[in-house]
Each structure stands twice: as C-alpha cells, then as structure tokens.
Amino acid sequence: xxxxxxxxxxxxxxxxxxxxxxxxxxxxxxxxxxxxxxxxxxxxxxxxxxxxxxxxxxxxxxxxxxxxxxxxxxxxxxxxxxxxxxxxxxxxxxxxxxxxxxxxxxxxxxxxxxxxxxxxxxxxxxxxxxxxxxxxxxxxxxxxxxxxxxxxxxxxxxxxxxxxxxxxxxxxxxxxxxxxxxxxxxxxxxxxxxxxxxxxxxxxxxxxxxxxxxxxxxxxxxxxxxxxxxxxxxxxxxxxxxxxxxxxxxxxxxxxxxxxxxxxxxxxxxxxxxxxxxxxxxxxxxxxxxxxxxxxxxxxxxxxxxxxxxxxxxxxxxxxxxxxxxxxxxxxxxxxxxxxxxxxxxxxxxxxxxxxxxxxxxxxxxxxxxxxxxxxxxxxxxxxxxxxxxxxxxxxxxxxxxxxxxxxxxxxxxxxxxxxxxxxxxxxxxxxxxxxxxxxxxxxxxxxxxxxxxxxxxxxxxxxxxxxxxxxxxxxxxxxxxxxxxxxxxxxxxxxxxxxxxxxxxxxxxxxxxxxxxxxxxx
Numbered sequence: 397x398x399x400x401x402x403x404x405x406x407x408x409x410x411x412x413x414x415x416x417x418x419x420x421x422x423x424x425x426x427x428x429x430x431x432x433x434x435x436x437x438x439x440x441x442x443x444x445x446x447x448x449x450x451x452x453x454x455x456x457x458x459x460x461x462x463x464x465x466x467x468x469x470x471x472x473x474x475x476x477x478x479x480x481x482x483x484x485x486x487x488x489x490x491x492x493x494x495x496x497x498x499x500x501x502x503x504x505x506x507x508x509x510x511x512x513x514x515x516x517x518x519x520x521x522x523x524x525x526x527x528x529x530x531x532x533x534x535x536x537x538x539x540x541x542x543x544x545x546x547x548x549x550x551x552x553x554x555x556x557x558x559x560x561x562x563x564x565x566x567x568x569x570x571x572x573x574x575x576x577x578x579x580x581x582x583x584x585x586x587x588x589x590x591x592x593x594x595x596x597x598x599x600x601x602x603x604x605x606x607x608x609x610x611x612x613x614x615x616x617x618x619x620x621x622x623x624x625x626x627x628x629x630x631x632x633x634x635x636x637x638x639x640x641x642x643x644x645x646x647x648x649x650x651x652x653x654x655x656x657x658x659x660x661x662x663x664x665x666x667x668x669x670x671x672x673x674x675x676x677x678x679x680x681x682x683x684x685x686x687x688x689x690x691x692x693x694x695x696x697x698x699x700x701x702x703x704x705x706x707x708x709x710x711x712x713x714x715x716x717x718x719x720x721x722x723x724x725x726x727x728x729x730x731x732x733x734x735x736x737x738x739x740x741x742x743x744x745x746x747x748x749x750x751x752x753x754x755x756x757x758x759x760x761x762x763x764x765x766x767x768x769x770x771x772x773x774x775x776x777x778x779x780x781x782x783x784x785x786x787x788x789x790x791x792x793x794x795x796x797x798x799x800x801x802x803x804x805x806x807x808x809x810x811x812x813x814x815x816x817x818x819x820x821x822x823x824x825x826x827x828x829x830x831x832x833x834x835x836x837x838x839x840x841x842x843x844x845x846x847x848x849x850x851x852x853x854x855x856x857x858x859x860x861x862x863x864x865x866x867x868x869x870x871x872x873x874x875x876x877x878x879x880x881x882x883x884x885x886x887x888x889x890x891x892x893x894x895x896x897x898x899x900x901x902x903x904x905x906x907x908x909x910x911x912x913x914x915x916x917x918x919x
Contacts, residue, residue: 656703
C-alpha cells in the first residue's frame with residue numbers, strides 16, 4: 397500500500413528524495429543521455445527569432461486587486477526546429493505569461509495544477525508549490541516548499557505588491573522535486589512598476605525587454621533530459637532565451653533596457669558583449685540601484701536578476717552584437733554554451749524618448765541605506781555537504797520536516813536588522829543563496845567590497861568557491877517562517893534548504909490556506 401504524502405509528512409519520512417524518486421530513475425536517465433541529440437543536429441546560433449513572452453491579462457479587476465488564473469499543464473512545443481518537446485508551463489508555455497502590476501495594487505493569482513500525475517520520464521508523483529520570488533508575501537502565499545498543490549488541486553495566491561519597482565519572477569518550489577519541475581518549464585517573470593521608476597528617462601515600453609536564460613539538454617526525438625550528475629548540478633548543451641535556442645533580436649540604434657533573469661537549474665554565466673563594450677547596470681534583484689554602474693562582465697548566478705542598458709546607437713546598421721557566456725568554475729561547459737543570443741542592429745531609432753541613464757536612480761532604497769551599526773546581531777550560515785546531502789549549518793530540509801517544521805536557523809524579531817555571513821569554504825561548487833521575503837545589501841565579499849554591479853538591493857547572493865559574503869537586511873514586514881536555500885535547485889532538493897522565523901505567531905505556511913480540489917469557485 398502506498399503511503400500518502402500527508403502521512404509521510406506527519407511521520408517525518410518525506411525528507412528523503414529516495415522515497416519519491418524510484419530506483420529506475422537512474423536507468424532512465426542513463427538511457428536518455430545515451431540518446432542525446434548530436435550537436436550537429438542543433439540549430440546554428442542566431443538563426444531562431446527572439447520572442448517576448450506574452451503579458452498576462454487579468455480575468456477581472458476590483459477597486460484594488462487584479463485577479464488572474466493560470467493553469468499548470470503539459471504541452472508540446474517546437475523548441476529545436478523540426479522536433480516537438482513536452483514542457484510544463486504556466487498556461488502551457490515556458491516562460492509563462494509575464495504579470496505586470498503597479499506598486500500598491502494587489503493581485504490574486506490562481507494556480508491550477510493540471511499536470512500529469514506522474515513525471516513522463518522520471519516517474520515521480522507530481523505536486524507543485526508556486527513561489528513569487530522577490531515578493532514579501534505572507535507565509536502561506538510564499539510558495540513554502542512543503543505547502544504542496546497536488547494534481548487536480550488549485551491554490552489562490554495573494555500578493556501585496558507594496559514593494560518598490562522590481563523584476564520578480566514566479567517559479568515552482570515543490571518540495572524535493574523543484575529542480576525537475578522547474579526544468580520542465582515552470583518559470584515566468586513578474587514585474588512591479590512604481591512612480592519613481594516610471595518617471596525616469598530610462599527605456600520603457602517596447603525598449604524594456606525581458607530575457608529569461610536557461611540551459612537544457614535534449615534527446616534525439618526532442619524530449620528533455622534530466623541529469624543531476626549525482627545530485628551536484630544539471631547542465632545542458634543548449635542555451636535557451638525566452639524558450640528559444642540562441643535567438644537573434646533585431647534592435648534599433650538606441651538604448652534598450654534588458655531585464656536578465658538566470659532561470660537555469662544549476663548553471664551560472666559570465667556575461668559579456670562580443671564588442672568588448674560595457675553593460676550599464678541600473679537594477680538588481682530588488683529594483684533600481686542608487687546609481688548606475690558600468691561593467692564589462694557580469695557573474696550571473698541562478699535566480700539573480702540584473703537590469704542592464706545596452707546602447708546600440710554607436711553601431712552601424714548591419715552590426716551583430718553577441719551576448720557571450722565566458723564560463724565560470726564548476727559549470728559543465730560545452731562547445732555550444734559560449735554564446736547566449738545576438739542583437740542585430742537593423743534600423744535607426746524610431747523613438748528617442750526615454751533614451752537616457754540618469755546619474756541618480758533610487759538613492760532612498762531602504763535596504764541600501766542599512767548600516768552595520770544598526771545590526772542587532774551577526775549570524776554565520778555555513779553552506780556545506782554533510783553525509784552526502786547539502787546542508788546549512790548542519791541542517792537540511794529533511795531535518796525541518798522531522799522537527800514538525802519547527803527547526804529554524806534564526807529567529808530575528810520583527811524589523812530587526814541583522815548581518816548574515818554566508819560562508820562557502822568549499823572549492824568544488826558555488827551556491828547562489830536566496831533569502832526569502834527580504835531585500836538585503838551585500839556588505840563585502842571575503843572582506844572586500846562587493847562587485848560594482850552588486851551595489852543594489854538583492855535577494856540572492858552569489859557565494860562562490862571559497863567565498864564568505866556578508867549581507868545586511870531588515871527582517872519584515874511580515875511575521876512567520878520563511879525559507880533560505882541554495883538556488884542550485886539540485887542542491888535545494890538534496891537538501892540545502894532551511895527556514896528562519898520572524899517574530900512569533902505568524903501564519904502557518906502549510907495549514908493557513910491549503911490547496912483545494914479543482915475546479916474551484918469562480919474568481
């Protein structure tokens with residue numbers, strides 16, 4: 397008799413991935429890898445047109461809330477020319493629809509799980525949990541990993557959207573199967589605008605472009621191959637941008653703003669332009685920087701977002717500018733992963749409004765004004781591999797489950813300012829560390845100042861090999877339990893995820909608003 401997941405949760409037996417992923421998975425993975433499509437059959441870079449994901453349209457609007465309904469479902473798409481690939485997407489597309497909202501206007505987003513009951517290749521039972529990454533949501537709407545939505549269930553997520561303008565994103569966070577769920581395609585952008593950002597003469601509208609980067613590997617028939625390399629990381633030989641392999645984008649001779657999200661499962665990128673020209677970075681995970689920064693390269697970890705401006709005015713028509721990936725340690729590189737996409741300069745500017753980068757952007761961001769003297773305490777968070785599992789301060793999410801979801805690594809009180817030292821003494825891997833709910837400021841990296849493009853509000857810190865990164869944050873505005881984890885989603889699943897609790901008496905992230913059977917009542 398199969399134990400139900402709820403019973404496993406109560407018994408504390410849900411923590412081991414071995415309980416969910418059958419032994420045959422290894423054999424299936426090896427079979428798929430042996431069937432990997434040859435590089436010669438992949439499309440040549442810059443032959444597939446660039447596309448922008450659609451913007452979601454609300455079902456209806458009330459006086460203060462936009463109401464959306466999204467369906468998580470499997471659908472086939474032509475990703476590699478001439479082949480069909482089964483993906484999992486919000487409304488059947490990957491990336492899913494971009495949700496765009498003004499600051500201060502709330503949203504309700506229904507997530508209806510209509511995915512297959514069993515993963516088509518890995519054969520695990522499917523559930524999801526949707527995390528709006530970059531939102532200070534209440535605990536029960538944060539996508540707490542063990543707050544699962546089974547197939548044929550739905551959950552209505554409520555988002556406050558009171559934070560400043562930013563590039564957020566929503567993606568799957570289902571406990572212990574986040575990496576294969578997200579790899580199948582469950583990711584999309586969520587953009588908040590505010591009056592300050594909209595008033596600046598930076599690129600807006602059609603010159604404000606989302607770029608979602610992800611790598612993948614395919615069989616000869618076009619299906620995705622999931623290989624986590626003995627629970628260390630997943631690396632594909634095809635680089636997808638907004639779901640297209642190495643696309644080309646026609647651009648005009650003017651400035652463009654690109655919201656670049658690394659949605660890869662395990663790959664980090666060192667981004668650079670083939671011309672050697674710099675990027676102008678104007679925003680980080682939590683929105684606009686105090687002032688723009690220029691850099692020739694960006695070390696871009698999983699889940700980080702950088703808003704960059706590229707000025708194509710200096711290039712003559714017919715110029716091709718390639719977005720390169722120069723590679724970083726402890727990634728598995730292929731001959732095909734050194735480039736990301738191309739910008740083809742095709743015309744003079746048809747519109748020259750909002751074509752500047754002012755010297756001051758947002759000097760009043762709360763996170764960036766925090767000073768070490770305000771910190772009530774400093775905590776050490778050690779990211780290591782322990783007994784074959786990835787851990788934080790010796791704890792894993794299995795430990796959290798077995799504690800009845802009580803074990804925490806920290807309990808700051810509401811509005812406390814703290815410094816957390818994120819330490820990775822290993823030289824064999826890197827960890828992009830995501831602290832849910834808050835924005836933080838990076839104080840230093842191995843005692844040295846942060847890189848110029850990191851001088852903005854962050855919610856993910858790239859903690860490289862042998863690095864120790866100190867961050868400062870104010871813990872609020874919500875009370876309750878929130879996760880912290882490595883955003884190498886393979887590490888997260890096995891089991892580098894813990895929780896902290898702000899104050900006491902917050903909403904229970906699992907019990908407060910459980911998923912319900914579909915179909916639900918009309919929104």
